Amino acid sequence: MLPHIQALETYQGVDPMEVMAERAGIAPDKIIRLNGNENPYGPSPNVAAALGGYPNFNYYPDPDQRTLRRVLSGYMNVEPERIVAGNGSDELIDLLLRMYVGIGDNVIVPSPTFGMYSFSAGICGGKAIAVERDDNFEIDLEAMKAAITPQSKIIFLTSPNNPTGNIVPEAQTRALLDTGLIVVMDEAYFEFCGDTAIPLLADYPNLVVLRTFSKWAGLAGLRIGVGAMDPELAATMMAMKPPYNVNLAAEVALISSLEDTPGLLVRVKQIVDERDRMMQMLQQVPNLTPWPSRANFILCQVPEGRGQEVFDGLCSRGIFLRYWSSGRLKDYIRTSVGLPHETDAVVAAFAELCA
């Protein structure tokens, strides 16, 4: 086996509900699951109806994604030739890395950020150069540029960033695009924030914008994401992707979701309002610092040296949030924004555990 594959550390995804329930010794319907930034309201009601009535699951999906690219071009507001749909945006990250990163190459990531970029770079035999964000988790532009080596192939930006919740200012995006490297702008949480790099596509053929239907549209379990990019780059990605990468159920769900965009955006608004309510409540908790967020989660800083203890206390109460246990975030816990009663339970638990 290739040594860089043998040396890989598994990407820690979120566990199923039953597994969490068993660990806490609590009934699955009593568990509070806010560790994956999933949508607490579920998919559009259109989705179940469309899937139930769809007659053609015995056929393969269209390898050229004709319908998908047309529908997604409307959603992204770019030409269909710029669009590639993926089995989640995770697959598009993987495809991009396989297009540009070989053994010994690297990608530049402002740290902390989403873990898939460095994980997928490792699968290609490359590595991520982590450039520390400043004290406010803003990108250190000069350090980013200084980190670039002849082996650097891609810069990954995330806006709003997971897990810190802040956005990338356009001036920074432009400055990093001006390096000439491929810049991937991951907008997984776009709908909660409204800020996008899409208009920059016209000026920069080295820009790729990623979105997903996992968070705002509640389709995490069906796996569908989308990339918008230079048409030539899109053509190459279409040619090298697995032919049937997006399954037909995901395609049917996507189309019926977009037909209910207004309904889904009502829920997005509810989540954003709930985030702001949760933020206000968390700000009242002694010894806890919640970081302002433009997404559907809030990063919370607990008292120094007590991250693991607070996280364990949450788990034993049946509250599952996201914790990293080492490095700069070892005293931080990220909570997704869920339903109002879940907010109340999370805030009450933090208040007890941080006292």
Ligand SMILES: *Cc1c(COP(=O)(O)O)cnc(C)c1O
């Ligand atoms: C959740 C998340 C994704 C994953 O999206 P999928 O479409 O479910 O693969 C990508 N990027 C970021 C920053 C995320 O937080």
